[in-house]
Amino acid sequence: MKLRLLFGKLLLLFLATLFAISCTPTISETEQLKKLFEKSNFVIEPFTADSVFSANFEVQFKQEIVPGMPDSGYFTQRIYVSHKGFDKPTVIITEGYTANNYYYSELAKLLDANQIIVEHRYFGESVPANKNWQHLNMKNAAADHHAIIEFFKQVYKGAWVSTGISKGGQTTLYHKYLYPTDVQASVPYVAPLNFSDKEPRVFEFLNQVADEASRKKILAFQNALLDRREELMPKFMDNAKKNNYTFSIGADMAFEYSVLEYPFAFWQWGYLNANNIPEPTAP
Numbered sequence: 001m002k003l004r005l006l007f008g009k010l011l012l013l014f015l016a017t018l019f020a021i022s023c024t025p026t027i028s029e030t031e032q033l034k035k036l037f038e039k040s041n042f043v044i045e046p047f048t049a050d051s052v053f054s055a056n057f058e059v060q061f062k063q064e065i066v067p068g069m070p071d072s073g074y075f076t077q078r079i080y081v082s083h084k085g086f087d088k089p090t091v092i093i094t095e096g097y098t099a100n101n102y103y104y105s106e107l108a109k110l111l112d113a114n115q116i117i118v119e120h121r122y123f124g125e126s127v128p129a130n131k132n133w134q135h136l137n138m139k140n141a142a143a144d145h146h147a148i149i150e151f152f153k154q155v156y157k158g159a160w161v162s163t164g165i166s167k168g169g170q171t172t173l174y175h176k177y178l179y180p181t182d183v184q185a186s187v188p189y190v191a192p193l194n195f196s197d198k199e200p201r202v203f204e205f206l207n208q209v210a211d212e213a214s215r216k217k218i219l220a221f222q223n224a225l226l227d228r229r230e231e232l233m234p235k236f237m238d239n240a241k242k243n244n245y246t247f248s249i250g251a252d253m254a255f256e257y258s259v260l261e262y263p264f265a266f267w268q269w270g271y272l273n274a275n276n277i278p279e280p281t282a283p
Contacts (some may be wrong), residue, residue, distance in 0.1 A: 029086055029155075030055040036155060043076070050104045053082040053115070058101065061151075063121070065128050065135055067143035072135075075128035077144060080117040081152075082108075089113040090156040092183070094145055094175060096167025098124035107163050107187060114156055118148060120171065142175040149182045165189040206263050214274035218263050224280035225259045 033055065037044045043060040059079050066072035080101040091108040099119035108115040119126045121144055122136040149160060160183040164172040169191030176186040195201070209215070225232060236255055240247070247254040266272055 030083065032086075032155065033057065033081070033083060040151070047080070047101050049080075049082050049101060052104075053084055055083040056101070057081045057083075061148060063144050063147060065130075065132070067140055067147070073128065073130070075121070075126065077121060077126040077148075078119040078124060079148060080115075082115040082117075084112065084114050086155050087158060088156075089159040089161065090152065091115050092145065092149060092160065092162050093117045094141075094162060094164040094168050094171040095120050095123075096164065096169075096171055105163060107161055111161065113161070116148070116152065118145060120168075138171070138174040139178065141171055142178040145171075145175045146179045146182055149179075159184045161185045161187065163187045163189070164191070166191065170194075202264065206267070209267050210274065215263075217274050217277050218266060220280050221277050222259050222262055225262075226256075227280075229255065 034044070034057075037057070037059060040062070042062065045058040047056050047058050049056040057080070059081055060076035061079050062074055063077045064070055064072060065075055078099060080099060082104075089111045091105055091111060091113045093103070093105055093116065095118060097120055099117045101117065103117060105115060107113065121141055122128070122131075122133070128135070145162070153160075162172050162175060162183045163186070164170070166189070169188030170193070172186050172188040173191055173193070176183065207215075233251075233255065236258075237251060239245075240251070249257075266274075
């Protein structure tokens with residue numbers, strides 16, 4: 001008899017607990033993300049991205065200007081978080097410059113992963129108020145990415161993969177070198193590897209690429225652009241206005257930089273034909 005009463009009490013306790021659990025409202029993963037951001041006082045703004053993601057947030061992530069030195073001050077780093085699930089892998093994209101929220105990476109598609117796009121410090125909206133350029137370096141950028149990964153590992157506990165393209169790929173390399181355990185794998189695309197601040201190998205390449213006739217034609221075109229600057233500048237400005245370009249260094253200097261970097265840009269992708277370059281006297 002006593003055994004039956006004990007069994008009955010235990011059964012009632014079990015049913016009551018089960019009922020209480022079933023009546024407790026579940027918090028969606030999206031709401032959990034929002035609460036995580038709110039807890040850290042991050043400013044967030046939803047945005048529209050690829051429909052495969054269940055939620056997308058632009059996050060102003062608070063960073064130390066000099067990592068490890070709170071007295072150096074803070075800035076907010078813009079990141080774009082596209083959520084699929086806490087049980088999914090996470091791909092973090094280390095941009096080399098400004099970040100764009102419309103990008104859906106190859107790796108995130110292949111891995112069916114969450115995606116976090118990180119704008120590089122001192123680019124876009126991720127610029128400290130004092131603009132002390134000595135703090136723009138790979139070591140500090142890698143620390144930025146380490147802080148972001150550590151924060152999101154609170155909820156994204158699956159495998160992590162870092163990736164980036166060009167200078168973003170270089171950023172991926174340095175982060176992996178300085179924080180080797182942050183991610184399980186790193187996949188840099190077309191990442192340059194500089195041996196010094198002024199890399200002579202670039203000019204060695206430009207001085208011997210293709211044939212001499214092609215190199216001379218490029219040089220003649222550059223000289224013509226500078227000689228005809230007054231004539232061409234209105235077209236340059238019309239193109240800037242059409243594409244909403246602005247120049248922090250001024251339009252004249254931007255024009256000169258465009259001319260000076262033309263050979264590098266011409267050969268960078270490897271499929272242009274020098275015969276298609278306009279003649280110096282072309283209208």
